[in-house]
Amino acid sequence: MASILDTLRRVAGGPARPAVAVQAEQKSSRVGPLIALQGQGRPLWSPRDYAGLAREGYARNPIVFRAVRMVCEAAASVPLLLYEDDRELTVHPLLDLIARPNPHECGRDLIEGVLGHLLVSGNAYVERVDIDGVPRELYRLRPDRMKLVPGPDGWPEAYEYSVNGRSVRFAVDGEAPSPILHLKQFHPLDDQYGFAPIEAAQVSLDVHNQASAWAKALLDNSARPSGALVYQAKDGGNLSDEQFSRLKKELEDGFQGASNAGRPLLLEGGLDWKAMGYSPKDMDFIEAKREAAREIALAFGVPPMLLGIPGDNTYSNYAEANRAFWRLTVLPLVARTTEALTGWLGPAFGARLRLGWDVDAIEALADERSALWKRLGEATFLDEDEKRLAVGYSPRGASAGRIPTDAVP
Known part of the structure; x- marks a missing residue:
């Protein structure tokens, strides 16, 4: 295969380099080096703020939390089967490894955590520990601590995992199995990292979170929209500093907070209450929040009916929605996970193995x-x-x- 330099010389009309010993041709993508040049061989951090998505989504929003938990728990609950060609194997070291991947987790915990990372960040990483060339332990790694180092062909030549200023480098040899399994969701604008479902729903996530924060603030402020006390003195004067401070303190102590909701406001002469801002009815507050919740559920592939979101009539009953959830969301995720594990772990056991599910x-x-x-x-x-x-x-x-x-x- 001619080098890029020879190709440029031919295009320019110049002579090519003298012939040298011909090496065995290797199959490779012609655009791989272009992808590698983009990163210049340096580590590429994921462009998303994983910590922010995890906090604002999984840790703060109940719809995201429940959707992620439902998908991960359902996928991890599916019993995995092992086949050699078309024959099912009930006893095998690979089954033992998946059932107990490391001393700290069972197989369901590992798969649940890996898929959780995949849904929240779009990327998931699993470390493989070999003894005499055979996988003995598997560990999941946090996506926000991992960075990818692209090689000259555009594929990863190493992964670097950093914690508190200390890093571990996992070299990727094209001939040996990779010590890191990188699962990622399809990203139309990134060659190295995946796209998180939570990103597609980020606008709806902000709407839902802000609606909840607004409702909380409304309760904290007497369950009323914001307003203003207007002083209209006959002589056109203003409140003195002492009067202003006293009025402000009385409002905060006697009328602010959920415990004071509905308490009548007694105004002295010259004071008038003027409401400001929109009421929940004017803003269609509840429906806007429900619509945001439906869009979040849609991004994760969970029927809104299963999350208790009212107003969704896509499915005639709960059982139909549950079947659609398994067929359209859970089983495709299980399929891609088992295929990735098969290609990564299977060859180490020297047999034509494949993972399936029951x-x-x-x-x-x-x-x-x-x-x-x-x-x-x-x-x-x-x-x-x-x-x-x-x-x-x-x-x-x-x-x-x-x-x-x-x-x-």
Whole structure:
């Protein structure tokens, strides 16, 4: 493969370099070096403020918190299966590793935390600890502490993890398995980092948070919109400094705060109350907050009905909304996670392994499976082995077990 320098010489009409020993051609993207030049081989920090998104979203907004928890807990609850070609394996070191990835977490905790990072930041990182070339432990790493170092081909040549001024560098060798698994959501404007769902809902998130803050401030200020006391003296004079201070103190002590809501305001001669600002009715306060909540739920792929948001009639009942949640949000996330883990961990065990999941164990999809079994039971044009294949089980004459999930209709 000719170098970039030779290509430039030919374009300019000049002679190419003298021929040298031809090396084996390697497959690579032609635009990879351009991506690498953008970073100049330096660490690239994620352009988003992960801490700010986590605080304003997950830690402060109940809709974001519940949506993230629902997706992560649902995905982590799906039992994982292991296949060698089309044969299910019930005992294997890879299954043991996933069930107990490190001494401090179980498999569900690890997957739940990794997917939580993925939803809040758009990126998730897992560290792999090998002994004699075989993965023994897995650890999840915080996205805000990780930075990526692009190599000459545009792909990462290292990851740097920094905590309190101290850094650990994970070198990425193209021939050896990467010590870091980087999961990321699709980002249309970034070559290295993913896009967080919470970013797409950031405007709605601000509206929802500010609406709650406004309601709280309104309660703290006598449950009334802001207003002003206007002094209208007959002689056209103003309040003295002593009168002004006394009036202000009386208002703060006797009329401000939720405990004083509804308490009548006694005005002395020359004072008049003038309301300022819009009332909650004028601002359509409640509906604006609900609409913001619906948009946040939409960004995370959670039907608003499952979050208790009123006014959403997209689904006729809760069970239908729950099935849509599993089919459209949870299972695609499980699929991409198992595929990433398969490609990252599987080759280390020297076998054609693949991870799948147990559809039969998902309670929300039980009605679908029951309907499928009923239809197959009534299908007289299929023999028993064909019916077993249709529901994900091997034929009776083959090895016992289930076939890979993606082979099930």
